[in-house]
Amino acid sequence: MKNNRFGLSRRQFLAAGGTLLAAGSLDLLYARSALAQAISQAMPLFTALRPARKGILTAAHWGAFEALVENGKMVGVQPVEDDPAPNELITMAPYQVHAANRITAPMVRQSWLEHGPGSNTALRGRDKWVSVSWEKATELVANDIRRLQREHGPSAIYAGSYGWKSTGMLHNSRALLHRLMNLAGGFLGYSGDYSTGAAQVIMSHVVGSMEVYEQQTSWPVVVESSELVVLWGCNPLVTLKNSWNVPDHVGLEGFAALAAKGTPVICIDPVFSDSAKALNAEWIAPKAYTDAAMILGLAHTLLAEKHHDEAFLARYTTGFEKFRAYLLGESDGLVKSAEWASEICGIAPEQLRQLARRMAGQRTMLMAGWGIQRQHRGEQPHWLLVTLAAMLGQIGLPGGGFGFSYHYSSGGSPTARGGILSGISAGVAPAGSPPPIPVARIADCLANPGKTIAFNGKEVTYPDVKMVYVAGGNPFHHHQDTNNLLLAWQRPETIVVQDPYWTATARHADIVLPCTTSYERNDMDMGGDYSQRYLFPMRQCVPPQHQARSDFAIFQAIATRLGVEQAFTEGRDEMLWLKKLYDDMKQQARNAGVPLPPFDLFWQSNNYIRFPVPEENKKWVRFADYRADPLLNPLGTPSGKIEIFSKTIAAMHYDDCAGLPGWQPPQEWHGSAQALRYPLSLNTAHPAHRLHSQLDNTPLRQKYAVSDREAILIHPQDAVTRGIQSGDLVRAFNDRGQILVGALVTEAIRPGVVRISEGAWYDPAEPAEPKTLCRNGNVNCLTFDIGTSRLAQGNCGQMAQLEVEKFTGAPPPNTAHAVPESARQPIRNAR
Numbered sequence: 001m002k003n004n005r006f007g008l009s010r011r012q013f014l015a016a017g018g019t020l021l022a023a024g025s026l027d028l029l030y031a032r033s034a035l036a037q038a039i040s041q042a043m044p045l046f047t048a049l050r051p052a053r054k055g056i057l058t059a060a061h062w063g064a065f066e067a068l069v070e071n072g073k074m075v076g077v078q079p080v081e082d083d084p085a086p087n088e089l090i091t092m093a094p095y096q097v098h099a100a101n102r103i104t105a106p107m108v109r110q111s112w113l114e115h116g117p118g119s120n121t122a123l124r125g126r127d128k129w130v131s132v133s134w135e136k137a138t139e140l141v142a143n144d145i146r147r148l149q150r151e152h153g154p155s156a157i158y159a160g161s162y163g164w165k166s167t168g169m170l171h172n173s174r175a176l177l178h179r180l181m182n183l184a185g186g187f188l189g190y191s192g193d194y195s196t197g198a199a200q201v202i203m204s205h206v207v208g209s210m211e212v213y214e215q216q217t218s219w220p221v222v223v224e225s226s227e228l229v230v231l232w233g234c235n236p237l238v239t240l241k242n243s244w245n246v247p248d249h250v251g252l253e254g255f256a257a258l259a260a261k262g263t264p265v266i267c268i269d270p271v272f273s274d275s276a277k278a279l280n281a282e283w284i285a286p287k288a289y290t291d292a293a294m295i296l297g298l299a300h301t302l303l304a305e306k307h308h309d310e311a312f313l314a315r316y317t318t319g320f321e322k323f324r325a326y327l328l329g330e331s332d333g334l335v336k337s338a339e340w341a342s343e344i345c346g347i348a349p350e351q352l353r354q355l356a357r358r359m360a361g362q363r364t365m366l367m368a369g370w371g372i373q374r375q376h377r378g379e380q381p382h383w384l385l386v387t388l389a390a391m392l393g394q395i396g397l398p399g400g401g402f403g404f405s406y407h408y409s410s411g412g413s414p415t416a417r418g419g420i421l422s423g424i425s426a427g428v429a430p431a432g433s434p435p436p437i438p439v440a441r442i443a444d445c446l447a448n449p450g451k452t453i454a455f456n457g458k459e460v461t462y463p464d465v466k467m468v469y470v471a472g473g474n475p476f477h478h479h480q481d482t483n484n485l486l487l488a489w490q491r492p493e494t495i496v497v498q499d500p501y502w503t504a505t506a507r508h509a510d511i512v513l514p515c516t517t518s519y520e521r522n523d524m525d526m527g528g529d530y531s532q533r534y535l536f537p538m539r540q541c542v543p544p545q546h547q548a549r550s551d552f553a554i555f556q557a558i559a560t561r562l563g564v565e566q567a568f569t570e571g572r573d574e575m576l577w578l579k580k581l582y583d584d585m586k587q588q589a590r591n592a593g594v595p596l597p598p599f600d601l602f603w604q605s606n607n608y609i610r611f612p613v614p615e616e617n618k619k620w621v622r623f624a625d626y627r628a629d630p631l632l633n634p635l636g637t638p639s640g641k642i643e644i645f646s647k648t649i650a651a652m653h654y655d656d657c658a659g660l661p662g663w664q665p666p667q668e669w670h671g672s673a674q675a676l677r678y679p680l681s682l683n684t685a686h687p688a689h690r691l692h693s694q695l696d697n698t699p700l701r702q703k704y705a706v707s708d709r710e711a712i713l714i715h716p717q718d719a720v721t722r723g724i725q726s727g728d729l730v731r732a733f734n735d736r737g738q739i740l741v742g743a744l745v746t747e748a749i750r751p752g753v754v755r756i757s758e759g760a761w762y763d764p765a766e767p768a769e770p771k772t773l774c775r776n777g778n779v780n781c782l783t784f785d786i787g788t789s790r791l792a793q794g795n796c797g798q799m800a801q802l803e804v805e806k807f808t809g810a811p812p813p814n815t816a817h818a819v820p821e822s823a824r825q826p827i828r829n830a831r
């Protein structure tokens with residue numbers, strides 16, 4: 001399902017011919033001809049959707065929409081009719097295009113340009129910028145790739161380039177970068193992601209698939225059959241706004257239906273979230289990072305009160321006997337009772353017992369988000385939730401069990417029947433390419449060449465990285481412990497960043513290449529990550545701004561310099577590629593019995609395709625086939641069953657992730673030594689009005705910024721003792737860093753916990769000073785950078801202990817979204 005997210009291509013691409021009809025002529029043809037009418041009758045799915053076409057149809061992570069364009073400027077947007085829950089983020093498209101902090105021309109850091117790769121790398125982020133021609137920039141990048149391949153081989157080039165680049169299956173910056181690098185001799189890549197680093201590894205051992213990106217029991221079934229929905233660290237009304245592909249927003253429709261029906265919802269979260277509010281949920285607020293202990297308390301209650309389903313456990317799971325012994329304290333002398341759990345998680349024992357009884361007494365769906373696994377020992381909560389669901393015995397029943405993707409990209413949106421658009425392929429890694437590193441270990445890798453770490457039963461040795469190439473991601477936002485990253489970032493000789501904007505990452509590059517936004521090029525993407533229900537054209541709305549070029553054009557020019565242009569383009573330009581991707585999909589759709597119009601007609605129509613959803617898919621229940629016949633439909637685990645105990649993991653002998661799930665105190669929490677100096681626990685949830693760092697440079701900012709900084713949510717009790725009021729500037733700090741945030745005092749958070757959303761752009765007050773204040777509130781200045789455990793090596797971005805104090809003195813300027821001074825009037829290079 002999420003193949004595209006991981007940059008794997010489904011197929012090899014064969015050369016194909018084909019010409020396009022001249023643009024323009026078709027508009028007339030389509031509107032008037034008998035042919036168009038015939039197609040309209042034959043394919044109502046295609047043509048009947050949008051009678052009135054007011055703008056140019058395009059799409060983004062935040063939805064499909066029509067762009068309204070006047071005199072070459074995007075001036076407004078209008079959501080497509082099919083979107084059941086259009087969101088405000090689309091209204092920012094004009095501001096994305098015409099942002100004041102676009103990178104206007106290719107630029108090179110002065111020391112690098114004048115003295116060569118590796119010069120004065122400590123000046124990254126504060127050196128002067130020199131603007132160069134595209135020809136010169138391309139030559140510099142290509143020559144350095146060639147030099148490094150010759151002198152050090154492919155492992156010296158880290159081109160993993162993790163990130164949420166724009167939607168679009170052709171201008172997929174990461175796939176294109178990989179395609180180029182594979183043709184140029186190979187590169188160092190990554191495995192896993194920042195989203196589900198821990199869960200996707202542990203789930204593969206426990207249920208035999210990553211689970212987090214699998215289709216969920218379909219929404220109509222949940223609405224019909226679930227009697228209790230538990231949102232465990234899960235805030236779907238916020239996180240469903242955006243999708244990896246184009247959202248169909250069916251999940252938001254699903255939650256609205258639950259609310260309309262009055263299905264009881266329980267929210268387990270230190271924060272009373274927007275979802276809890278909208279769904280009128282009962283709020284249970286455990287202390288931060290203690291979910292594993294809380295789940296154990298529930299499991300022990302089920303066992304002690306004999307609410308657990310022995311028959312289910314015997315038939316469908318392995319290792320429950322060992323888990324029972326652990327619950328009863330036979331292995332470590334600690335009974336994991338509700339009392340025991342209460343001491344750790346702060347929820348009263350009786351409340352835990354009642355919750356366990358309620359779950360057992362009716363059809364219960366456990367919907368878990370991913371913040372609880374973006375934590376040290378983050379493997380445990382999801383493993384324990386599967387174990388809890390197994391004890392409840394409802395896995396595979398309509399509306400029961402667990403679902404780890406209802407909050408993400410509309411898991412549970414019933415799967416359509418039609419074709420699936422494959423993206424341009426990353427190509428094949430040449431022989432001699434190095435094995436990938438776990439994605440969130442990048443700073444550790446840059447700083448420690450030759451170091452070996454354990455990873456999921458294997459060992460990974462970091463190569464000596466000399467070049468980092470970023471296209472479509474923002475490590476200065478996404479990576480933990482920014483000040484540590486800053487030091488590691490000084491080690492490579494060359495850093496190339498390709499982005500539309502002067503992000504902190506771009507500012508810390510040697511070479512910046514301005515790329516277009518998706519609204520300045522032609523592309524296509526699927527709508528509905530799980531449903532695959534729509535095909536949206538992403539038509540170019542406005543010309544490329546300033547000197548920006550599309551990702552495809554940038555990589556094509558570098559490929560030409562490296563002598564691999566033909567292999568890179570396969571002789572196709574933008575429109576020929578789109579036609580090829582479409583034709584492949586059309587063939588699949590035809591095989592599935594869904595005829596589609598020819599590409600030219602589709603493209604010129606400025607319309608989208610909606611595939612039919614078969615009735616049986618609306619009734620689909622996850623794990624129903626396994627429940628019906630576990631021998632015929634075994635899971636992909638060694639035993640074919642749900643592994644409450646994993647022999648495979650036990651055989652790895654990791655002290656930080658054993659063969660059985662359990663409670664292991666994290667590196668930092670309210671119970672650790674740091675809490676004496678840093679008593680507050682950090683929550684870094686995903687932002688409601690942004691996608692990570694994207695759109696922080698738009699007017700939507702006025703909705704969430706407090707005193708022009710990222711907001712910090714703090715409970716009145718914690719605020720009062722520190723003399724903090726709403727609207728105050730606050731310095732949040734620990735040993736790793738300090739940031740300026742704006743206070744929002746609210747009862748909607750558990751005392752002792754503060755929230756600062758991820759994604760604020762990093763703005764160092766004194767760039768030359770270590771651990772200087774970030775004036776905009778980039779929360780990763782406070783987080784720590786170690787793996788979740790040796791098993792998954794996921795990131796721990798959702799946790800840290802910290803202290804806050806009222807900021808006194810003149811508010812410093814916030815320059816996070818400005819163009820760096822020397823790039824406003826850069827030195828001009830002669831060539």
Ligand SMILES: Nc1nc2c(c(=O)[nH]1)N[C@H]1C(S)=C(S)[C@@H](COP(=O)(O)OP(=O)(O)OC[C@H]3O[C@@H](n4cnc5c(=O)[nH]c(N)nc54)[C@H](O)[C@@H]3O)O[C@H]1N2
Binds near residue numbers: 165474758780
């Ligand atoms: N503390 C903490 N840290 C976290 C998280 C957390 O919960 N807490 N969450 C983590 C998670 S789950 C994730 S997924 C990551 C997200 O981390 P990222 O995906 O790196 O974050 P984005 O802000 O989406 O960065 C995308 C960048 O790509 C650029 N871009 C957009 N379109 C294009 C394009 O077409 N071409 C090119 N070349 N560039 C483009 C944007 O301008 C932006 O700079 O953050 C992680 N970091």
Ligand SMILES: Nc1nc2c(c(=O)[nH]1)N[C@H]1C(S)=C(S)[C@@H](COP(=O)(O)OP(=O)(O)OC[C@H]3O[C@@H](n4cnc5c(=O)[nH]c(N)nc54)[C@H](O)[C@@H]3O)O[C@H]1N2
Binds near residue numbers: 194196241371685688
């Ligand atoms: N609007 C918007 N939508 C997005 C994104 C975005 O940036 N903005 N990003 C997208 C991406 S890349 C991803 S990976 C997903 C992220 O999806 P998630 O990882 O699920 O989102 P988070 O906001 O990190 O966490 C969800 C909830 O967990 C809670 N939580 C945090 N710590 C704890 C804890 O210790 N215990 C409990 N019980 N709860 C806790 C948070 O308060 C929050 O309400 O969202 C996607 N959707």
Ligand SMILES: [Mo]
Binds near residue numbers: 194195196
């Ligand atoms: Mo993510």
